[in-house]
Amino acid sequence: MERRRFLKKSLTLLAEAGVLGGIATAAKTARAEPKGYDPSKHRYGMGIQIDKCIGCGKCVEACKEENNVPRDVAHFRTWVERYVIEQDGGVVVERVDPGSSGSHEPISNENTVRTFFVPKLCNQCDNPPCVQVCPVGATFKTEDGVILVDADRCIGCRYCIQACPYGARYLNPLTDTADKCTFCYHRITKGLLPACVEVCPTQARIFGDIDSPASPLARFRRMNKLHVLKPSLNTEPKVQYSDLDGEVR
Amino acid sequence: VHTAAHAMLFLLPQTTGYIFPNEAEMPWSLLIVVYPYLTGLVAGAFILASLVKVFNVKELQPVYRLSLLTALAFLLIAPLPLLLHLGHPERSYEIFLTPNLTSAMAMFGFVYAWYLMVVLLLEIWFTYRRELIVWSQGERTVMKVVYRVLSLFSVDTSEESAAFDKKAIKVITIVGIPSAFLLHGYVGFIFGSVKANPWWSSVLMPIVFLFSAIVSGIALVTFLYMVLTTLRRERINMACLDKMASFLFYSVIVDFSLEFLDFIHRLYESEESIKILSELVMNRLFISLGVIQVLLGMFVPLGIMVLIRVLRLDEELRKLLYFVAVILIQLGIFATRWNVVIGGQMFSKSFRGLMEYKAEIGGMDGFLMTLVLLVLPFIVLTVLIKVLPPWDRPEGVAR
8 A cells, every 4th residue: 555655646747847647647546535534434335135125126216327337237246136936856947137038927836946136246345356367456455445446547357357266346338447346335435325325225235334333234134044155165255245146156 | 330330231131040149249359369370489489498498408509599599589479469459449548557357468568578577688689799790890781779778788799798698598588488378378368268269269279379379489489490491501400390399299198188078078068169169060161170270280290290209200300291291380379279269150159040240351351461470470580580580690791
């Protein structure tokens, strides 16, 4: 951090002198934090209650609207999966949010054992492989624990997309840079909730400060048995699930 | 955006099972197949050259300089596919200015610069220094200046200076071998260290990359030596050719053993990913892995070389069979790179579905661009051979 700040300063100085105008853009870091916001006072996380999700897909719509995510079926910051576990051991997974090709008919026959929905998004790992592999440090962990991408610095090599075990990243076709869920960083630093949490009609998504003893998230963490996705990879996700089925990856 | 969305609509039906939605678009295309293929050739050609200088394999002297020039020509083009594939190639310099030290990819610039500047260019300079001085004296045209500049205005042609050159070359080669290992082993590490991807994540990856690099480098120089010598209407030095084939034979065996070990290890451990990886191999990679990489790229050439050894075939037949073998090996190694890079992106990280890859014909990362990038090193090599002939210059020109 020290080194980058130093480089940033020296490069800006040079640019002001009119020497390195071109390189100056590289020195700008996308800081979305409003004035007076102290990131050291927060550590954000999300809780997802699988049993409360009804697969309506409002979160997906809200996310695309809020964050200008391409309106096609190949770029998502969050999406919802439906699992159908069958008697014979078969597992059928589909995306069920609006615009998906999957059928939205209720499934229930003698072969069905259990069905459930799983909202997915960036897990905001505490040990993020995407940050580790980024060659230029364009993707980074903020002090409050959110993983962000600096679109002015990203060179579009896509190594982070490869490194993410959850398929949470995509190359934004509008900017040709890596993109992903930010927990709606521009909202949460103003004290608002992420768009997906705000619109969820069943409160399946719970957002808050992990360390705060009085937040809804703290209550969620107290009242439920929790699990994370792909724990064997040691990514230490800050998105935690309750009632998570073993078939979910 | 519209064309991208359209492309997606075409791509989606080709997937089977469930894939994460962001996986419909393959992040690394054909160009990223070309990159490890080219750097592998560089490392392999250099290691062939160092067999002469460090291990004193006298028979290989005729291809020593050709190997060095081949390594240089391919090294000069190797970063191009990477650069062209970036979303923002104009920002690529950031890798040098603000490298993220935990990133394997960030080391690229330093490994590359080290190998180019400290190893290859230096060794080539010391190899050619004395001749450059002699050639510049024999020339009258603009080439006189070119040779003067290339010799860095060195003028000493004494025996002591030649002895120093020789010593320097030996030292550089000794540093060069681990550097060549580093160059390609590092490329293997870029893939091998991605824990999210079970097809890539393997500690063997850098070593497999290295040996396949040695295989491809020796095969390429053998091919070039045979073609160029025939074009110059000279006799092929059979002792040299047999020796190269013998090194090729052993490296293919090591390469195959390593890949087989990797295969057996995965099958035996049979982890969570084994089902989807089996489907990947049986459905998506059957031709490129089973047929091209293993059968045509390893078994047939190995069979050919065993045949040559057992039957003691005559010179003409040997040449023909070697030629066929090195072309097959080259094809096989390209398939190897394909199977790693594209294969590793053909299954979902949900382990529940397979994707498809269809390279475009045109475009920045299409088939035509790939072809251009594969031909370019040969054009660079032609220029290098013209300026720095790797064999004795024809009569009447200098000397």
